[in-house]
Amino acid sequence: MGRYLSKKLAIYLVTFFFAVTLNWLIPRFVPGDPITSLLARFASLEGGKEILQSYFVQTFGLDKPLYAQYIGFWRSLFRGDLGISITRYPAPVMDIIKDAVIYDYIILLPSIVLSWIIGNKLGAVSGVNKKVDNFMMPVFYFLTSSPYFWFALVVSYVFGIVLGIFPTSHAYSATMRPGWNWAFIADFFMHWFMPFLTMFLVQLGGWAIGMRNMIIYETNTNYSKYMESLGASDKLIRNYGFRNGILPQVTGLAISLGTIISGSVLTQVVFSYPGLGYTMVQAIKESDYFLIQGCFLFLILMVLLANFVVDIVYMIIDPRVRHSYSGEV
Amino acid sequence: MKTRVSVLLIVALIVSSSAFALAAERNETLIVGGGPWSPATSWNPLYPSRTSATIGLVYETLFAYNPLTNEHKPWLADSGEWISDTVYEVNLRNGIHWSDGEPLTAVDVVFTYEIARDNELPYTPIWRTLEEVKALSLTKVQFVFNNPSYQEWQIELYSRPIIPKHIWKDIPSDQLMIIANENPVGSGPYKSGVGGADRIVWDRDDNWWGNEVFGQPKPKQIVEMIIYENNVALGMLMQRTLDLSNYFIPGVPSIKDAFGLTTWYDEAPFMLQANTAVLYLNTQRAPLDDAEFRRALAFAVNPEVIVERVFEYMVPTADPTGLFGGWTDYRDAEVVEEYGFYYDPEVAKQMLDEAGYVDADGDGWRDLPDGSAMSFEIIVPAGWTDWMESIRIISEHFRAIGINATPAFPDQSVYENRMFTGNFDMLINNYGSGVSGSPFSYWNWIANHNIHRDQVTEGNFGRYDNQELFDLIFEFNQILPMTEESLAVASEIQKILLQEMPAIPFWLNGMWAQTTSKYWTNWPTENNPVGYPSTWGGYWQFGTIEMLINLEPVQ
Incomplete structure (x- = not known):
């Protein structure tokens, strides 16, 4: 178990190093510099822009050679300092992320977990029941092939504009003030629902299809047939099939995290829902190096961490992995 | 039992606090939208990228400006005028105060300017022409200039937020632009x-x-x-x-x-009009260095089509001078009559033919006089759908007279980089053509003199070089507004711009x-x-x- 984990950890560390380095490098090689662009949009007195320009270049150390900037970047990273945003000067990148990331969590976590659980259950039912299957499969395929932003628009149009049940944008009403009271929580929930529903439904289809195929495959394997000939009940055979079928689904979860996060960026834009997604899109548009770095760093950490959790879960649910590393087999 | 009590307590707390859920009915x-594109991170009046409503809602200026009537409206000031060629006198209103109750006086106005003299701030350059700001009484301030820029001053009067001395005097010099100023004390x-x-x-x-x-x-x-x-x-x-x-x-x-x-x-x-959208032509690339060629381009495009198809009539076409609103006080109708352009592809073709830009090799596109082929790329940022559509139309119209032009849509940061470094053929821009209290701001952007450097950011992105025009624009700034002399200089500027066409104004973007x-x-x-x-x-x-x-x- 320790060997398994330490091997995984080493891989994650290497991945982290390269991902962070790339994410430092790429924005700096895109043509254009954030300060000139920022300043070009201000009306100012003759000569005023030069003063600001030199002030900024010094403040952000952009006049130093690249290698020095790179070393400085790692140095401050170890101190937990992600720098200061250029476009949202003088806010520290860490503060911007802290304010935004909570909105990502409350959409992503429930939608990933619930769609995975419910999708697998529905898929399992679909796999053994032909009637249900005939009805559900087209729905699953429709859901999984929908692009996030398109599905978000559909959800927004149907539930927001036509039925008028849910507000079409933002995290809570303009007249609300955040606080621990029912009025606010209810209002927050109403705003949260449509982005959540979008993320939930699009993911659901994929999991259900995967599970359905796995169940059909497992019920045709030799061990199932053997159990059947021994006279085991259908339910027992299905349960064994489910336990085996869930393994690739767990791996699938780890693999699809990247797609899910990019899907959430698009969903946030459609609903003007705050979060890292929009922050990042803006930062990239304006080549705000420090904010891009910070956002990506967070995403990298989130994806790696989620993968790590999946690895641990995998070990728990698959005895073969557990035993192979502890030398029992 | 214990948990039940705590649950009850929490419920009681929630219920009692729900009274404060609404900040206001x-x-x-x-509820408004369209100003900010990111949450507020700075309320600092000295830092130009502060959250945009800070100036107006929290900090105020001496005057407001009404673009509809082209009039300055006294705001913190009660009145203001040039009492001599070099002295501008402002009388402040009586009894005005800061949000913390302290009175707002001439001392604060003097401080607002002196802080820019003693520190490097974005408006420090005003001290190139300003000699002294003095408070004659608690409500009377005199600005003494050595060589006043009258036109720029008209804009300055409604742009500069007055800041409270009793707060800002204690902020160290190196902190002036850094502080976020989260709880701003304004007026x-x-x-x-x-x-x-x-x-x-x-x-x-x-x-x-x-x-x-x-x-x-x-x-x-x-x-x-x-x-x-x-x-x-x-x-x-x-x-x-x-x-x-x-x-x-x-x-x-x-x-x-x-x-x-x-x-x-x-x-x-x-909609009201907010700025002029112009097509910058890179005058450092042949044949865009030829004024005749640039002028011919102006005749080739029908901006009515853009107005109709892209904007559904939400914008009007631009005047050939690019002037609109209060700026038109300086518009010289005779100059426009004589040198202005209008849509007529036949005229454009004729001008090109006469200047030697004909199709030499019979491929359907006009060539340079020496026979070599020419083609152009027009750029606007990707995602700016109205502009993207507009340059498609402009390219079409250029192609209709035999000029091989294609639209392209780089990302915004790439577009801006190419604009600043002069690495483009043609592009649409409006960063500096916004409505203002003086056409100086427009001309100084269209034909800015600051072009001999790596990055050109203050306008004149096509790097059109004409010292005579630069001098005229400088001179215009230094003459009392709306005098005969200033109108004469303005006419001369318009004439050169129309003859030389460094940028073509096509339509007026809406407010x-x-x-x-x-x-x-x-x-x-x-x-x-x-x-x-x-x-x-x-x-x-x-x-x-x-x-x-x-x-x-x-x-």
Whole structure:
């Protein structure tokens, strides 16, 4: 178990190093510099822009050679300092992320977990029941092939504009003030629902299809047939099939995290829902190096961490992995 | 038992606190969008990228400016005038005060300027012409110049926020632009409220000095929503969760009646005009270095088609001089008559033929006089859909007279980089052509003299080099406005720009504004000009505060 984990950890560390380095490098090689662009949009007195320009270049150390900037970047990273945003000067990148990331969590976590659980259950039912299957499969395929932003628009149009049940944008009403009271929580929930529903439904289809195929495959394997000939009940055979079928689904979860996060960026834009997604899109548009770095760093950490959790879960649910590393087999 | 008690306690807490859930009722709240694109991180009046409504709502200027009448309206000042060629005298209003109760006096005005003399701030360059600012009494200030830039001063008067000395004198020099100034002490009608990741909130200051002078703004709070896409703004207008939208929303003319939206004009052009969209031509690349060729291009494009197809008549075409609003006081009709351009592809073809730009090799495209082929790329940022559509049309029209032009859409940062470094053939831009109190700002942007360097950021992106024109624009700045002499110089500038055509003005972008009337009425419109419906940064002094004062809540 320790060997398994330490091997995984080493891989994650290497991945982290390269991902962070790339994410430092790429924005700096895109043509254009954030300060000139920022300043070009201000009306100012003759000569005023030069003063600001030199002030900024010094403040952000952009006049130093690249290698020095790179070393400085790692140095401050170890101190937990992600720098200061250029476009949202003088806010520290860490503060911007802290304010935004909570909105990502409350959409992503429930939608990933619930769609995975419910999708697998529905898929399992679909796999053994032909009637249900005939009805559900087209729905699953429709859901999984929908692009996030398109599905978000559909959800927004149907539930927001036509039925008028849910507000079409933002995290809570303009007249609300955040606080621990029912009025606010209810209002927050109403705003949260449509982005959540979008993320939930699009993911659901994929999991259900995967599970359905796995169940059909497992019920045709030799061990199932053997159990059947021994006279085991259908339910027992299905349960064994489910336990085996869930393994690739767990791996699938780890693999699809990247797609899910990019899907959430698009969903946030459609609903003007705050979060890292929009922050990042803006930062990239304006080549705000420090904010891009910070956002990506967070995403990298989130994806790696989620993968790590999946690895641990995998070990728990698959005895073969557990035993192979502890030398029992 | 213990858990039950704590659950009860929590419930009691929640129930009791729900009374504070609403900061203000919906009909006391004005919800707007279109100004900020990210949450507020700086309220610092000295830092130009502060959250945009800071100047206007919290900090105020000596004068406001009404772009509709082209008049300066006394704001903190009671009056102001040039009492000699080099001295501008301002009388402040009596009894005005900061939001912390301290009086706002001439001392603060002097301080606002002296802090820029003693430190490196964005407006420090004003001291190149300013000699001294002195307070003659608590309400009388004199600005003594050595060589005044009269035109720029007209803009300065409504742009510079006056800051309180008793607060800023204690801030160290190296902190002046760094501090976020989260709880700004200003003199304006609003204070910074509790915002969030997707909004900026302003709470009314019921103790504002202007309540007795101008009247009290009606909204108890203003919430600026940060909206990521124009169609979200449209959805919010339809749901009535937005009172005023300052976004460009395609299709407004056809849906406005169905959805009960109000615009400034009831008919075309629907919107007020905010800036001139010009096509910059890179004069450092042949044949765009040839004035005849540039002029021919101006005749080749029919901006009416852009107005109709792209903007659905929400913008008007530009005057050949590019001037609009108050700037047209300087427009010389005779010069325009003689040198102005208009859409006529035949004239364009003839000009090109005469200048030797003919199709030498018979491939259907005109070539350079020496016979070599020429082609052009027109760029605008990807995603700016209205401009993207516009340059498609412009390319079409160029192609119709045999000029091989194609549109291209690089990312915004790449577009800007190519613009600043002169690495383009043609591009549309409007960063510096915004409505202002003097055409100097437009001319100094179209034909800025600061072009001999790696990055050109202050305008004149095509790097058109003409010292005579630069001198004229400089001279125009230094002559008393609206004098015979200043009009003569203005005519000369227009003449050179039309003859030389370093940039072609095509249409006037709108001051986009759509309003809904479920919660607020008495919006400013053409027939009811009670203010200026804009929440863009730098536009609050144009009459947005008057709009807030004149709004009526729906009961």
